[in-house]
Amino acid sequence: MSVLGDLIDFFSKLPNLGPRSARRIVLHLLKNKEKLIPYITSSLDNLKSSLTFCQKCGNVDTSSPCGICTSEKRKAEKVCVVEDVGDLWAIEKSKAYNGHYHVLGGVLSAIDGIGPDELNLSSLFKRMKNNDIKEVILATNATVEGQITAQFIADSCEKNNILVTRLAQGIPIGGELDNLDYNTLSTAFSSRSEMKTNL
Ligand SMILES: [Zn+2]
Incomplete structure (x- = not known):
């Protein structure tokens, strides 16, 4: 038994x-x-x-640095920051992105006792200082912890004069307004953008 x-x-x-x-x-x-x-x-x-973890970005691959970090076809000046490897896989599946990544391995959480030292952050800050990173795209989840972590990284980007962007959040494709919760709707309002026309 x-x-x-x-x-x-x-x-x-x-x-x-x-x-x-x-x-x-x-x-x-x-x-x-x-x-x-x-x-x-x-x-x-x-x-x-x-399998091993890439020492540069934290991705999982058969080699370190990983296939994404060593690919000449990808834009090394863009780094998309995600919480976990699963998020990287999801973005790769979408084929919407052709830059590099940085996998944090979690998010900042005071309740769970996870501070900056527990995450894969020092290597990100090192990359910001040493590499030619022009843009950091924050793709942490739209949770309280995800937002706090994004803000923490954004502050560091500003100090290093790196453009920092955050994935748009709000109404999902196919979503109807009266089915959305208050948080989603208010985030959609605050992150609204100018509508481009073909004229
Ligand atoms: Zn890598």
């Missing part, structure tokens, strides 16, 4: 999982153990042996 209990306990501590989902996962693995366990074991081995 302790084998099962320990494993359920382990899974229940993973992000976004609780004891209920953890129990389901462990039972599913047990029912399909011949097929799933060898696959998971070798995948985890590969994860450990072949």
Whole structure:
């Protein structure tokens, strides 16, 4: 029983999982153990042996510096700051951006005891000082912690005379006004921009 209990306990501590989902996962693995366990074991081995964090930007790749940092096709003077690698993947999937990144590994949070030293910030400030960064694009989440973190970085950009921009926030494509919450609507108002015409 302790084998099962320990494993359920382990899974229940993973992000976004609780004891209920953890129990389901462990039972599913047990029912399909011949097929799933060898696959998971070798995948985890590969994860450990072949992937690393890029020392420059914090991305995950098979090499450091990563493929994005070393690509000659990308614009090194633009750096998009994201909270986690998952956010980088989402932006890459959109194909909307062709610059470099910096992955913070979280956000500033007084409640959780996460200060600037706990995030991948010192290497960002070093890049600002050493590199030819012309624009820092802040793409942290629109949460209180995300906004505070963005403001903290923006202050540092100003000191280094670097243009700082923030992703537009507000009404989603296909969104209807009467379905939006107050915060989304007020952010949309405060970040409104001039409408361009083709004339
Ligand atoms: Zn990199």
